[in-house]
Amino acid sequence: MFTTHATFLLAGQTVHHITFNPSTFSDADLLWLPHYHQLAEAGRKRKADHLAGRIAAFHALNGQTVPGIGNNGEPLWPTGITGSISHSGTQAVAICRQNGLTGIDCESIIAEKESREIQDGAIHPQEAQLLTQSGLPFDLAFTLTFSAKESLFKALFPQVQAWMGFDSARITALNADTLTLTLTRPLPPFAQNQPFTLHWCRLDAMVVTLICDE
Incomplete structure (x- = not known):
């Protein structure tokens, strides 16, 4: 899937911003995700949105890991990290921090x-x-x-x-x-x-x- 990565500041925090083209998505792209098997039954749009969000999160975590999926669909962040992911249309954003309440949304x-x-x-x-x-x-x-x-x-x-x-x-x-x-x-x-x-x-x-x- 074709994506571009950029960052911007909001409230002094670095937000990672992914612009993606869903029409370029293929199921093979999901193999990049450690938890790709959990998306096997998802629709094409859901898969593309999820992938874009996890790419944003990967950048937010300095390329160290990709958050998994919790029992309620929430991202699983590394111990000691709080973070959040959102996507809308052809955009996705993510942020992570060492502590505190953290939530982001794009609409x-x-x-x-x-x-x-x-x-x-x-x-x-x-x-x-x-x-x-x-x-x-x-x-x-x-x-x-x-x-x-x-x-x-x-x-x-x-x-x-x-x-x-x-x-x-x-x-x-x-x-x-x-x-x-x-x-x-x-x-x-x-x-x-x-x-x-x-x-x-x-x-x-x-x-x-x-x-x-x-």
């Missing part, structure tokens, strides 16, 4: 018409009001909210070890660089109303959100 910006159509089932009315008042275009603000919750839940999962719906956290602040999510219920060991700050950036028609709390 293609959802068109405003679609954002408006699905907002009632995706966000609370208070969130919708905040997004409207943020000064950002609604499609961008809505996509950021969706993405940020994905990033947060990836970061919390290693400790929570439970599924978290989008109503588990609510956006309570949003500006040109950061946003805040607040838990709406306890997610032990994290308390109800605990806030988390995430950083974000826009890459063309995509947004990237990142939590990197200590």
